[in-house]
Amino acid sequence: MLSTLVNTHHIKINLNATSKDELFQELVDVLHANNRISDKAQFLADIQQRESDSITCMDGIAYPHAKSKAVLEPAIAVGIKKETIAYGDEDGVEPSLFFMIASPDNGADHHIYVLQELFGKFGDEFLEAMHNATSEQQALDVLLSDQFS
Numbered sequence: 001m002l003s004t005l006v007n008t009h010h011i012k013i014n015l016n017a018t019s020k021d022e023l024f025q026e027l028v029d030v031l032h033a034n035n036r037i038s039d040k041a042q043f044l045a046d047i048q049q050r051e052s053d054s055i056t057c058m059d060g061i062a063y064p065h066a067k068s069k070a071v072l073e074p075a076i077a078v079g080i081k082k083e084t085i086a087y088g089d090e091d092g093v094e095p096s097l098f099f100m101i102a103s104p105d106n107g108a109d110h111h112i113y114v115l116q117e118l119f120g121k122f123g124d125e126f127l128e129a130m131h132n133a134t135s136e137q138q139a140l141d142v143l144l145s146d147q148f149s
Helices: 020-033 040-053 110-119 124-132 136-144
Strands: 065-068 075-080 097-104
Touching: 020 040, 020 075, 020 097, 040 065, 065 110, 075 136, 097 110, 097 124, 124 136
Parallel strands: 065 097
Antiparallel strands: 075 097
16 A cells, blocks of 8 residues: 555655654745645645644654545655654654654545554554655665565
8 A cells, every 4th residue: 555655756865854844834835846635735734633642653653644635535644854853752752753644524534544554554664764765766666575564
């Protein structure tokens, strides 16, 4: 499923963001630039609303997600940062790897299946491999690799 939702144009291996708000804006911009969302403000508001319900982060990886009317086509924007970003995670491990999941607001549980597939990959080796990627293609190869499933 992941291979249909992300490509090299959806990946930023050197995020500029230094805060959670900047992170959200930067990844929303990626989705908008790739014609996956129609309304940046609406999708950003939906992401922020979902985050206000509960923090979407664990073990150094954040996975903000939302079902939104602004989503034209399901997608994932991936961001990698060498330093962590303060995120408010309950386990105290601030994230440096980010997956923003855009799902259409049509009642389907698309995002649940995406999260399940991502969670199967999460771990120290996956995090390290993503951080060692020197290009968007390398990051995509790691993400789609069966090695971390």
